Amino acid sequence: MKGLFATSLSALLAGHAVAESMTVLKELKLKDWAAESAAGAYDFDRYEALQAVTPCTNGRAGEYQCSNVDLVSFLRHQDMGSSTRTGNDVWGWTSSTGREFGAVGQTDGTAFVEILSDGSLVYLGRLPTQTTNSSWRDIKVIGNYAYIGAESSNHGLQIFDLTKLLTVNPASPRVFSITSDLTAHFRGFGNSHNIVAHEETNMIYAVGTGSAAGCRGGLFMVDVSNPARPTSPGCLSAGGYVHDAQCVTYSGPDTRYTGREICFNYNEDSLDITDVTSKSSPVTISSTSYNGVSYTHQGWLADPQMRFLLLDDELDEQRRRGPAANQRTTTYIVDISNLSRPVFTGTYQSPAIAIDHNQYVVDGISYQANYGSGLRMVNVTSLSTDSTGRGINEVGYFDCYPEDDSVGGRAAFTGTWSVYPYFNSGYILLNSIERGLFSLRYTG
Numbered sequence: 001m002k003g004l005f006a007t008s009l010s011a012l013l014a015g016h017a018v019a020e021s022m023t024v025l026k027e028l029k030l031k032d033w034a035a036e037s038a039a040g041a042y043d044f045d046r047y048e049a050l051q052a053v054t055p056c057t058n059g060r061a062g063e064y065q066c067s068n069v070d071l072v073s074f075l076r077h078q079d080m081g082s083s084t085r086t087g088n089d090v091w092g093w094t095s096s097t098g099r100e101f102g103a104v105g106q107t108d109g110t111a112f113v114e115i116l117s118d119g120s121l122v123y124l125g126r127l128p129t130q131t132t133n134s135s136w137r138d139i140k141v142i143g144n145y146a147y148i149g150a151e152s153s154n155h156g157l158q159i160f161d162l163t164k165l166l167t168v169n170p171a172s173p174r175v176f177s178i179t180s181d182l183t184a185h186f187r188g189f190g191n192s193h194n195i196v197a198h199e200e201t202n203m204i205y206a207v208g209t210g211s212a213a214g215c216r217g218g219l220f221m222v223d224v225s226n227p228a229r230p231t232s233p234g235c236l237s238a239g240g241y242v243h244d245a246q247c248v249t250y251s252g253p254d255t256r257y258t259g260r261e262i263c264f265n266y267n268e269d270s271l272d273i274t275d276v277t278s279k280s281s282p283v284t285i286s287s288t289s290y291n292g293v294s295y296t297h298q299g300w301l302a303d304p305q306m307r308f309l310l311l312d313d314e315l316d317e318q319r320r321r322g323p324a325a326n327q328r329t330t331t332y333i334v335d336i337s338n339l340s341r342p343v344f345t346g347t348y349q350s351p352a353i354a355i356d357h358n359q360y361v362v363d364g365i366s367y368q369a370n371y372g373s374g375l376r377m378v379n380v381t382s383l384s385t386d387s388t389g390r391g392i393n394e395v396g397y398f399d400c401y402p403e404d405d406s407v408g409g410r411a412a413f414t415g416t417w418s419v420y421p422y423f424n425s426g427y428i429l430l431n432s433i434e435r436g437l438f439s440l441r442y443t444g
């Protein structure tokens, strides 16, 4: 919550370090990426195209450290039509007949791949950026449509009908048109940092939009009930900049909110819980900071009962703050049984040194994309009996960034950006900034 006084006064009063702003965070990342670029990490043919399935044996799958996760397939960014050869977000789509596709964010656009039944990846084509290139592109899917935003000025929201992929011949991948191939281009905001989707209500929330959007970077609401005619029914600006969020139809223990549309907003210096059922007058239920707060980045509900959520702070490891002082990736556990009074009950620390980025929880496993330590699969089912996090354990990993292995890991903004763990087939997509897209399989 950065209220009208725009300070982190509450955090200061509580004895917490003041969190950083997106501007500072962006500079830190651009510095890491410029160094990588200068070292040739994004050069053409810098990485080898990998053909064969590479099982994880004795802690290795080829050059990658791993445990219980096989490398099934891989496509370099250059093999997915990118001329900048740098990746970011990733999301997935399953067709009505069960075919599985990935939408892969890159600096210069979104690449589309199919994941075949043996897990192999096939490049089908791409949708270029709507305006300029940007390191930040974000994609979500509702129904048969992809919704794509970027930190590019005037980018807006690209709305792309994914059924167009069903008829592509992989022998001739298609470059889709940013005009005639879009179902719609929503111009109500320009740049955005993240795209949040709530499938059940057909709502897109663009977050981290620029000042011209007039929403202070908060939840910029876009109703996509008709993807061809998106409209904006409102905005939640009370908490200031929202970095990322998860919105659900609430069915948790706080019965005051049963059936309401609740968003959990990761707001740089706090976790804000908001009721957005009324789009014209959304309500902030609570705003809570914590020891170690440095940049409240993202998080996900940990259990279907909606009792706990997992929160990742993107700067605490590098800044050595609070429980992350030892730089091991730190996940905060929050008991949200009472939406007015979330309680930070403990932390889970990865064995690896790395910064955390995006995590999604499926059936008790948190799939964490942790930059330099890659995919980390963490069993969080013990939370129902022990909210301290002591019962949480890693069940598998795949480290897609070997460059920092010799120094035992680094708290830097290099390696993986995001993971998509929702396919029925069980194949997991991991998008790395430098290399490309990995198709992985858990074998534990």
Ligand SMILES: *[C@@H]1O[C@H](CO)[C@@H](O)[C@H](O)[C@H]1NC(C)=O
Pocket (backbone or CB within 6 Å): 083, 084, 108, 129, 131, 132, 133
């Ligand atoms: C994105 O970057 C690539 C590689 O530098 C360049 O060829 C391309 O023109 C850029 N695209 C835009 C839209 O600026």
Ligand SMILES: *[C@@H]1O[C@H](CO)[C@@H](O)[C@H](O)[C@H]1NC(C)=O
Pocket (backbone or CB within 6 Å): 338, 339, 340, 341
């Ligand atoms: C939830 O927290 C609020 C604020 O601390 C408190 O007033 C309320 O009694 C709590 N509700 C329950 C059910 O504990």
Ligand SMILES: *[C@@H]1O[C@H](CO)[C@@H](O)[C@H](O)[C@H]1NC(C)=O
Pocket (backbone or CB within 6 Å): 364, 365, 379, 380, 381, 382, 395, 444
């Ligand atoms: C997670 O832990 C629970 C409880 O110990 C166990 O039943 C389950 O099999 C574990 N899941 C995985 C994937 O290891």
